[in-house]
Amino acid sequence: MAEVNKLTPKDFKSDQEVRWCPGCGDHAILNAVQRTMANLGIPREKFAVVSGIGCSSRFPYYMNTYGFHGIHGRGAAIASGLKVANPDLSVWQITGDGDAMAIGGNHFIHVIRRNIDMNLLLFNNEIYGLTKGQYSPTSQLGAKSKTSPFGTVENPFHPGELVIGAQGHFFARAIDNQVKVTTEIFEQAARFKGTSVVEILQNCVIFNDAIHEDIVSRDVRDDRTILLKHGEKMIFGKEKDKGLVRDGLKLKVVTIGKDGYTIEDILTHDAHEANPGMHLMLANMRYPDFPVALGVIRAVPAATYEERLDQQISEVQKQSKIKNMDDLMRTGDTWEV
């Protein structure tokens, strides 16, 4: 294996000035990614950060790793080619909600379906930042923006639902400014083999300020979100007295010690369960009926595309008599003059 070198977050900072708006959630995410990479024990030259186009997609320039700033929506495909060509790399895709789910929707679902081993960080600010404030595929129905001055008439995508629907094996959710928690989630994503999608609720201070505020502001966060951890009870709330239980085919929020509910009744999170039903319900929980789920919601190990491909290549190579082009050109129907 690669040498385990002691790197610090600073080692991952490039010499380029970070040009996001002051207060943009992207700054904190950059910080978390740099911390995560330093923790992983992977040499710096083995990291490749790939993106499409959007504010968030400027990310590779700020990273002192190999980086590729692609074209709008195509980051997933560029990263796929990169990883398949060299499975030895730790590949990270940075993408926005417009980049991944509008113009890049096709590549997004297909990289997940193929389960290419990469980490896809989806910065969800429910708006197009770079092009200055048009609604995006994650904007809520009725959201007002430059291209929906009277409110959108479109249903939004929910990233978790889309990921699980595309047979995703890893889905997590994080909040931009919770750097410590986010770093832990990124680490789990990085250590997961397969496509790991982390949706980060990111704040665009300029065009969609406070869009996630209902959920993420410090005073309400504990009551309106739940941080899921594999093997732990699904408990939340400032007083740690609320929990999730099963109610028929649905989930229900209960208070421990009320209506006869005890800690035993509270569900334990199993991120490794292959059946996606529970994960889908957890990913789809929305305020005010439910707390929004954070943390690793789904992490089910499975073979990756590039593993299968490399295995197939070595199996075929073992069996085939053709070892080079001279062999190939001289097999089959040939004749001599």
Next chain:
Amino acid sequence: MATTKKKIEKEEVVIRFSGDSGDGMQMTGTQFSNTTALLGNDVSTFPDYPAEIRAPQGTVGGVSGFQLHFGNAKVHTPGDYCDVLVAMNPAALKANQRWVKNGGTIIVNIDSFSEKNLKKAGFDENPLPAFKKGDYNVIEAPIQTLIHEAVKDLGLDMKSIERTKNMFALGITYWLFNRPLNHTETFFEQKFAKKPEIIEANILALHAGYNYANTVEALSSHYVVKKAELEKGVYRNINGNTATAWGLIAAAEKAKMPLFCGSYPITPASEILHELSARRDLGVKTFQAEDEIGGITTAIGASFAGNFAVTTTSGPGLALKTEAVGLAVIAELPLVIVDVQRGGPSTGLPTKTEQSDLLQAIYGRHGESPAVVIAASSPSNCFQYAFEAGRIALEHMVPVILLTDGFLANGSEPWRVPEMSSLPAIKAPFVEPSEKEYLPYERDPETLTRKWAVPGMKGFEHRVGGLEKMDKTGNVSYVPENHQLMSEYRQEKVNKVADDFPLPYVEGADEGELLVIGWGGTYGHLHTAVTELQEEGKKLSFVHFNYIYPLPKGVEKIFEKFDNLLVCELNLGQFADYLSIKVPGYKYQKYNKVQGLPFTVDELKNAFNKILEDK
């Protein structure tokens, strides 16, 4: 037996097999070509099939054809008109009757000439009596009746029996041209190894056809075509798509780099992807993407990773890839984009050939976005130009668009297999691990290429991407003067690729009345037409372009010595227009065809004669 009949020597022969698209005409034609090539003739083939997998049976729209031309000298085209037409039904006759030479032989499956079928094909009355009255030798073979008779003991179902019709027809032509049956027998033994009754049925049908031809009175003569004088070596038949795939693999081997192909299926290019996918044994990684954009962008990612990256497509797919070609231009990464041209615009004539993507390839991008464009000119030399596309891309760090077309892609010819040791080495400008400082956009002063560092190399971390890059450092830059400088560098880098290009060879005198100019897949027809007129004593010459953008340096020195320049192409004059920009000051006359068909030698000769006589 057979030997008692008359033998007629011929220098070359054209045969056209035609039938319903389910009749197996492509396989029949391929078998005849392979057998013929093995006997030492030169062969050129032209499969021509409908876009619908199953058009209504028995209609002209559903006719599938396969023409082949073989001879005792090099043949450069599949031939205009055929000596023998095999028509499995009236529709096939209707669609192909105009391609039969005067005095030619027409073999029909008379069992299918029912009133109903004649009507379906659009004949008001049975055309055969008229052909017989004319200068044609018509053979009315009761193919269906005879194959049922031949295979009746095998206990096969109707469908399987009917499927052997084509082998009966093949058997007739094998007798006619004195070809051995054993190659086709072996083919069946291998292809249907698990179905002995199918092997037997096909072999019985083949023999039945052969024996029928031997006994039937209508066929009084055998034809003999002597071997061609070919250069010594190992030969095989190859079509343009296979040759392209192999040329790409060969380039990867010579560059000692893994080959990655990101692609999305499209006619007539899919077969390149099939060929590459079959070569896991040579370590080829094919990635069937979700669409063309995914195809090219995965390839760009693989190129960034240090693979020899390619993507394959046809015109509509190239249109989708356009934005990403620009990305490869600005990232200055090597990439080969194969465009197997077909009839357009839009879905156009998807199974037919055309040369109308030329300007798309040269200019069809946003911004100042120069890429190299080259074109192959015969099925087998697709190998050479695919290899060359790889060489240029890798050595110059540029995207290269390789143009072939439907005619080259599906057409085949015998090919003298090269030794890998005879091909040039390819050396990509990878940075040496020992180098201390790496500036990703520092350029080689000679070629203006930048050096290539790939992820995983310690100490060379850097960023590339679509935003304009500062000279040398590669940092993002909006400095106006820098954008101009970088734009000029990228253009000049591509211009300098022409330093390696040979001047195209002038066939004929290097001065005279008429210079015929062509490019890409029309080579064989133009060469043949010009040569035939030259043999008649006409004064004309021919020059053919494989290097398109940039043009080889100094072509004006060729053009200036001729009174007339005639640019012939399968579009409405794109190369002629391009030449008038790049090599101004000359009057470029145009000869154009946009019918989804290759030129015929005849029409070309007429066009050339007209200019020669007009003066």
